[in-house]
Amino acid sequence: MLFTRLFNFFKGFLLVCVTGRYPERLLNLCTKNNILVWDIARGGENVIYFKISRRGFCALRKFSRKTDCKIHIVQKYGAKQVLMKYKKRKWFLLGILVFVLVMFTCDRFVWKIEIVGADKVDKNEILSNLKECGLKKGAIRGSLDEKEIKNEMLIKMPELSWIWPNLEGARVIVEVKEKSLTPEIFNPESYKNIIAIKDGIIESMVIKSGNPMVKIGDTVLKGDVLVSGIIESDRDVPTRYVQAEADVFARVWYEKTRAFSTNYVKKIETGRVYTKRKLNIWGLEIKLYKDEEPEFLNYTKENIKWEFSPFGLNSAISITGERMHEVYEEWEKQSVESVVADAVLLLGEEIEKEALPDSKRVSLTHSVETPDEDTVIVTVNTEYIENISQKIDGAQ
Amino acid sequence: MKKRKKDKEKRKVSEKICDCLEISSDILSDIPRFTINDNREVQIENYKSVIEYTQENVRLGAKKYEINISGEELTIVCITDEQIYIKGKIAKIDYIF
Structure with missing residues (x-):
């Protein structure tokens, strides 16, 4: 039924008014002759309305004479009528066309x-x-x-x-x-040692293979052999060469000292802003500003990015640029406590970067010296537990 | 008289087949078949003709009797040679012999 209606919509159909003594007879004739009529409604005494296809209407005239009914078209429907209606609304039609075109174009790109x-x-x-x-x-x-x-x-x-x-x-x-990487194939005649890559005191050891050369509590220096790949025996057994495997954890200390000034330059925004925007469409960059540099000299930069993402989809359309805030500089004196707090944080972060990955910080202490009014010397001491083992060839 | 007798025999044969096969009798014979959804829609297959149509009454001709559907705001949504689809507030469906 839906398909028939859709077909009729494209072919066009009519709303017809039938007036006569017995309009039901006309309906029966239509059904007997396989003419589809639908949406039949009573309009009054001896009047019925129904919808019929354009082709069916041609045959209806013949039956009207037979049944002595008068027929007239009330309204025409169909795709043609819809198009005729929107023919006058050119901008609307143009909008639809542009929309279809944009959708079609957008579909061609990777988003x-x-x-x-x-x-x-x-x-x-x-x-x-x-x-x-x-x-x-x-x-x-x-x-x-x-x-x-x-x-x-x-x-x-x-x-x-x-x-x-x-x-x-x-x-x-x-x-x-x-790819699943192929395991390293060891030469049975060669051997490997585990050495220390940092100075420290041994905290714990997990030895899977090899001969341990140090014990817990020993102080080791960088390059010292921790686990040897040569296994010698007091009994009458020949010396064995193995690939030493071990995780050796040691306490490692780091120290950093730096002088900081209590005077610093404070940048205060004046409120004047200059923004440079660029429109990026599928890799094409379009400048949306005139001047390269703002009128003012002292400024701070801020990057801006806005991405067009309809329905949460990342599109290739974005606006990027820089926002420049005009500033003026003013010298200000900071309290020693706040300088120390910032310094500890900064030096702590720097040490963190030097430490080995997967290391664990045990303690962090700091000491402060103030040689004069404007200078603060901060020393940060940290203790880490790190896996200092590294496998190297025994011949090295 | 002869034709009526023949019809009777024919019906009996079809009914017998339906009984034997344990299938619904409307498959082999052209008796009207109703599909009613609530009191809003009714679909009738194997009807013969529309005798009367008003907003309150739809009278249909079947093989041996008339079917009268009464209610309010009745509209014939679709009509073909084999079936008719009526919508509206259906109050009553009568068989008139």
């Missing part, structure tokens, strides 16, 4: 790239390599070849065993399979 299956390999690295292969936000889908991208990517990234970009919509899903 979002998703990577599936990358656990160990950095997704940003894959994205940057894909960009080099041509697959990036704003790229035209038709210009991309999946096989070419796959081959190029597999050459560029040997850590991947398989990659496939599904270029089926505006959102490209890149499926990735990582």
Whole structure:
């Protein structure tokens, strides 16, 4: 029924008024002759309204004479009528056309790239390599070849065993399979030692293979052998050479000293702002400002970014730029306590960067010296527990 | 008389087949079949003709009797040779022999 109605909508149909003594007879004749009528409503005594296809209406005239009924068209419906109605509203039609065109154009571009299956390999690295292969936000889908991208990517990234970009919509899903790395094959005649990579006092040891050369509580220096790969025996057993395996944790100390001034320059905003905006459409950059530099000389910069993301989808349309706030400088004196607090935080962060990854901070202490009114010398001492073991070739 | 007798026999045969196969009798014979949804819609298959149509009454001709559907604001949504689809506030469906 729905299909028939849809078909009739495109072909066109009519709302007809039938007046006569017995309009039901006309209805029966229509049904017997396979003429579809629908939405029949009584209009009054001896009057009925119904809808009929244009073709059916031609046959209806013949039956009207038979049944002695008068027929007249009340209204015409259909796609043609709708088009005629909107023919006068040119801007509306133009809007629809532009909308369809924009939708069609947008569909041709890559709007979002998703990577599936990358656990160990950095997704940003894959994205940057894909960009080099041509697959990036704003790229035209038709210009991309999946096989070419796959081959190029597999050459560029040997850590991947398989990659496939599904270029089926505006959102490209890149499926990735990582290579499982082959284990290192040891030469049975060579051996490896574990050495210390930092000075410290041994806190704990987990030795899986090898001969321990130190014990808990020993002080070790950088380069000292912690676990040897040579296993000698007092009994009549020949010397064995193994790949030493161990995790040796030691207490390691760090110290940092720096002088800080209590006077600092404070930048106060005047309220004058100059903004430089750029419109980025699918990799094309359009400047939305006139002057390169603002009228004022002293300013602080702030980066701005606004991305057009309809329905949460990342699009390739964005506005980026810089906002410059005019400032004037003023010297201010800070209290010693606040200088010390900032310094401890800064030096602590610097030490954190020097420490080995997965290390655990045990303590942090600081001492302060004030040689004169404007200077504060801050010393930060920290203690870490770190895995200081490193495997090296025994011959080295 | 002869035709009526023949019809009777025919009906009996079809009824017998339906009974044997344990299937609904409307499959083999052209008796009217009603599909009613609440008191809002009724769909009738195997009707013969529309005898009367007003907003309060729809009278249909079937093979051996008339079907009278009464109610309010009755409209014939769709009508074909085999079925008729009526919408409205249906109050009563009568068989007139």
